[in-house]
Amino acid sequence: MFHLGKTVQLSTATAVRSFHTSKAVFLFGSGVIKEGATLPNHTLFENEPKNKVNTKDLFAGKKGLLFGVPGAFTPGCSKTHLPGYVNAASDFKKLGYDTIVCVTVNDPFVCQAWAKEHKAEGKVRVLADPDAKFTKALGLEKDMTAVLGNVRSSRYAMVVDDNKVKKVFVEPDGTGLTCSLSNSVLDAIKKGDLAK
Template sequence: MFRAIKTIQLSATTAVRSFHATKPLFLASNSAIKEGATLPKHTLFENEPKNKVNIEDVFAGKKGILFGVPGAFTPGCSKTHLPGYVNSAKEFQKLGYDTIVCVTVNDPFVCQAWAKEHKAEGKVRVLADPDAKFTKALGLEKDLSAVLGNVRSSRYAMVIDNNKVQKLFIEPDGTGLSCSVSQTVLDEIKKGDLAK
């Protein structure tokens, strides 16, 4: 994680000291895909390596939700993030958002098992980005090597219309559960022009 560093002079007899600002700078928010941009063309995987999915085809001519999680079977992703979208799928459909996709930097077999455990079939498509290339193309990668062994996805959600990002929700620290959860996205759709 990058932090802003400032240098101050304490006194004539005290050496120059550096300190870190208390608020971390989240790199992904500066380099991430922007609202109004088109999703990058990329192939992901569903259930097994032979089932290739072009993300461009998934949202072509459709309105939908794309959200990313740090990892299948991790606590926040399994207790809150994926279940929230599974439980809200019908409500999204009533608002005209028929396609809900979760992307995670895991292999397709893990994604298949995770989707099955949460009864996501027919509600949320869980797609694997095993080498994180799609996640990096979005500018939403986060180095979680210390806890998850490699680069993973930051936690985010997007409202998509025909492959265009209408609204983007990126968690400030990349892993929290606030702005990218299903209820927040639903509320945003209901209150704004996105509902039209």
């Protein structure tokens, strides 16, 4: 988030006071990344902290899918969201989308164990965003401190082409299991319902 500000002076009978006003200006308008925008450049981690993955490299010259989940090993993420993309990986590949990435605000070791449990290797790359910097850059963070202990990711999915966001699916409450699921994204691709 960037701030544009100006200094305002107010005069009273006894003193002149100055204060700074600032208006929040989000990189993508309302805060959430928009269709047609370029993915922000950040470092994620795969399997362990030494394996750094640059987000720009994930989709450079490629068509793919990016989806975010509130947390590895949580019920909706483990029973529905990740398995749906693992099972649909071949369907997406037939349509020319061979890069599927799941991002979660967990440490890389947890992500590695979660990916292994769901047999995601070769189908979905499960990447860690431990400090939520990438998630915040997308404008998709959600405070889940009361339940999960910290800020996590809202549940979302995106269709990406050469780092350009072609379609964004964000769950209205940030955690539901509707528009961001693999079948919804597949339907949108098949219908050609993507930003030009």
